[in-house]
Amino acid sequence: MASLACANNEKYNQMKEAAAYLLARTDIRPRIGIVCGSGLSNLAEEFTDAESFQYRRIPHFPISTVDGHAGRLVFGYIENIPLLAMKGCFHHFEGYSLPICTFPIRVMKLVGIEILIITNASGGVNEKYNIGDIMLLRDHINFPGLCGKSPLNGANFTDFGPRFPPMANTYDKELREIAVRVADEMKINKFFHVGIYACVGGPSCETIAEQQMMRLFEIDAVGMSMVHEILVARHCKMRVLAFSIITTESILEYDLEDTINHEEILAVSENREKVCSEFVRKCIHEIEYPPESTDNVGSLIIKK
Template sequence: MCNRDCCEARSPIAKRMAARRLLRLEEEERRKPKLVIPTPQSLFYPFDDVEAMARYIIDVSRIRPRYGLICGSLLGGMISLVEEPVVIPYEDIPNFPAGLEPDCSFVVGTVMGAPIIALANRFYVCDGFNLATCSLPVRVMQLCGVKTIMLTAEAAAVNMMYQLGDIMLIEDHVNVVGMMHQTALEGPCDPRFGSRKFSMVNAYDRDLLEKSLEIGKRMGIQQFLHKGVLACLGGPVFETLAEERMLRTMEVDAVGMSLVPEVIVAHHGGLKVLAFVIISMVANEKENEKDNKDRERDTSLEKSEEVSLEVPPLKLQACSDLIGRLLYHMHHEL
């Protein structure tokens, strides 16, 4: 039988009060902070996906490259070294991200008989790409069969002795970005890429470094060929005078906003690494030695591009010649 409590629960007033309590609870739940767990960097491109990318490149080019080359925008002309090139646009590769620049592609072919895979348009964190994407081309090259990778980029001088267009072979780096726990290796580690923990000591191959210096001497470019330490900053802004002085006390010779994350992933995958930068901006302190007009330094992107265009063509050509001769040495003499 129906009782008093049953009738009261069914009354219009009781139903409205129950509905209000429910709305209040839902509102309180909505106001609670949500726990957001971002996707770890290492999970953006699983091994099977990267393997499919590499398999597509090999199937299209009919070449299994042994050497990899990633160039900075200023040194994009080095791609012309590749003979009988097979051009594979990013958008054709399964699940490969699109680049911001037009005609982004891998170029597969040979240089003096050495099978090589190259690209000129890398991904940058300051353009909105995560570090997993920035280092993805290295992973793809690794699974294509690359054993030695050569990386180039632009950099701003910290060393006061460096001139515009000088070439600095990298013997070590200071990973400022990595010190802020920014790494492409964050998250679970797939052992097929490399081990979980590893040392970055000797990440830059000493034999290739010394051979590059020897080749440079034979080329007659030793006066603007150096070896030094690169620091990786976040960008896209350039360092301040105080930051530059700090880096100089840390024995840093040049600073850039790319290349180092790629070196870490390459070393993680067991690749031999040769890396160099071309100096596209002299040190801030050196600029301050000029008169007031020259001392006011515009740090806009347009100014950066303007300065880059002032690099002597002879020095740009020296970069291409150095890579070409080193490839010949590695493929035919080792």
């Protein structure tokens, strides 16, 4: 037990060192962090007064190996709202441990992030979903976690949160209400959904039997990322808003050709880039400046 505690202290010191490196090099102090997954890859390019830090220069940071992931932390502003964007995330299937995959989330907490907005590409399981649709997460099923793989395994980081963090309200109700309202105002309801996401280990895609099982479980979309970061964010008491871009449809017949490939996924995400960026910008604005007519939503989202 002593060795576990010692290792945990070392990891915590590494996180503090990474956060101190960033705070010493920028005066921007955001409370909203964005993991720019699929659909948001260029959002950070819209920041004003941006200050960018390559992962490889930040102490103890991992480096992404997935195509389309830039590998930079970007501080900046949208409409005078300070933000921190993470361009490029880390996956267990790349060979990283789950604590390493989620290391940046704890660093974000240490630099002051209170609200996390996170996106990814996922496969549609719900038969009503089409390629290019957007799904806001209402809940998730974490298959790796159910098998004992969690970024929270090991000695607990008590400075961040409790040993057994509650997950009943993982996806913040007030933030979801804002997102639904923004989608309605943007008139994107025809391809906007609220659903349940399943996380799998990857990097292989799901078999037909696995997809059939997920439909029986009333899962709406499936992917290989995001949930690990969300678990750590909630352990750190961050509030979470998450959505997926549906980039593939289920293949449920054995005689159909399996043609899923990463290039097609990137292409679908790029096609939704403009809409997703506008969607997130509007959500951020309402988080920081909640309308007076929605006091029940804004009461928990007052700018500190």
